Amino acid sequence: MQIQMYFQAMFASAQTPVAPPIAKPISWRLFASVVVMAAALCGCQLRADDIHSSPSVLPVTTVSVTSPTTVILPDSLALTPVPDLPQVPDTLRRAIRRLHAALGPAAADLRPTVLEQACVGYLTLHPTGRIERAGLLAVADMDLPNTAKRLWVLDLRKARVLHHSLVAHGEGSGQLRATRFSNQEKSACTSLGFYRTAGTYDGIHGYSRRIEGLDKGQNSNAFDRYVVLHAADYASPKYIEQHGHLGYSRGCPALPPEQFKEIIATVRVGSMLLISGPGLASRWLDGQAAGRRFLARGWE
Template identity: 80%
Template structure:
């Protein structure tokens, strides 16, 4: 009962919509400070911008694996056009490093969200690595404490209302205040290890929909959960069943699982299995 009541709370912020910024090349809109949900140590607000943060290449990835990831990106087709190759590389390296440790059990499937993209973009992908296929492609909301149109702050702290970067293992489903939801467990100490205790889960939200964008010029905000469109959430949650890997990527991502050498060895031995 405590879990159902303590889950990710909706803060749609409906009183404020992005003014004419989207129509005028997204003129800078300062992020609102909220001392109740943003840690005092967080950085100064950063204006919204369409200039994405460069993603560094994962070090020590063998050429064989790097070329395989490039081929995968091409094979995924138009649905993955906005999935940056560098973010796909992070996801694939993490998957190959994590899978043999037993921390994730489901082979051949991963989910990746690029939270550096504006929240008006479909920035979540569920990928079938064996078939080189995009299984799902959808909008996903970030936490209220992380920023407005784009997420610029990330935190693992309780009550931060922020999105947490890093690799996750999907856990069980339950019916909570948002209906059908799936728990996720953070696998990166210091970045997302508090996700389970913060009740950061996959769930549906009406503020994570194309209709909301049409009305407000951007998505609404969660309390840190990767909230999904009502039209797609059931299929997405069902597809990332227990033991699947989710990467939430964004500026400043650092993870022990971004081990290029270990990923290369695993790929040579087993491919995507």
């Protein structure tokens, strides 16, 4: 009814005393506004697949229907700032900067503050025995869009990038970028925090590796949720070419079919994985403990 009244008012405004009523042409902007208003009134929702039918179209997250010049806002590409961790000694902070520089072009998109999170967590966790693999860590920056290679596997002692790949996030976490995270069963969300890699098995996704969440309240249900490292066709460059974005898992950090075997083999049992993103909080981000460990043993 509101749409009908809107058109009646618009056509009435086009009448003049000396000529038959003629409707003014509807501009594409006005037409788009009306369509959006109709969708809102009918309670319609667009599916993610409909939104991404063209690689040039970004997912819709916010629609304003408060004015005729309705603006449809795309999924933002503006990253969430990651603050420096408190109480990290200058000696360690300088060492992390040197490491980042030595990693070279493959780590150009690895934000120094996210690398700092991973290094501090590794140095804090390793002495506790919760991770056994020395000198190796994997870090995924889930704040980056899923079209970016946002997973790195690093050799700390040799300052080398061993693997750099795409990685998918859970369908409950967002569209182009992950913005929601959960530890709950059936949330289909990615869970932030530190993980220990566990054993491999052959499951519905083929060769896979289990991971154990080490942050109570953030990822401690990952093992029971069967959040695992596995291959997925929707986590491949080819999928991006076809759809303009990666597909979504049920919370697993799914890997490209071309790289998953090598990555899973490298992060063997007892390795550390950090899944970083907005809102990450962990007891293992202990700058003082990490600084003491680094002074005593370096990256060992």
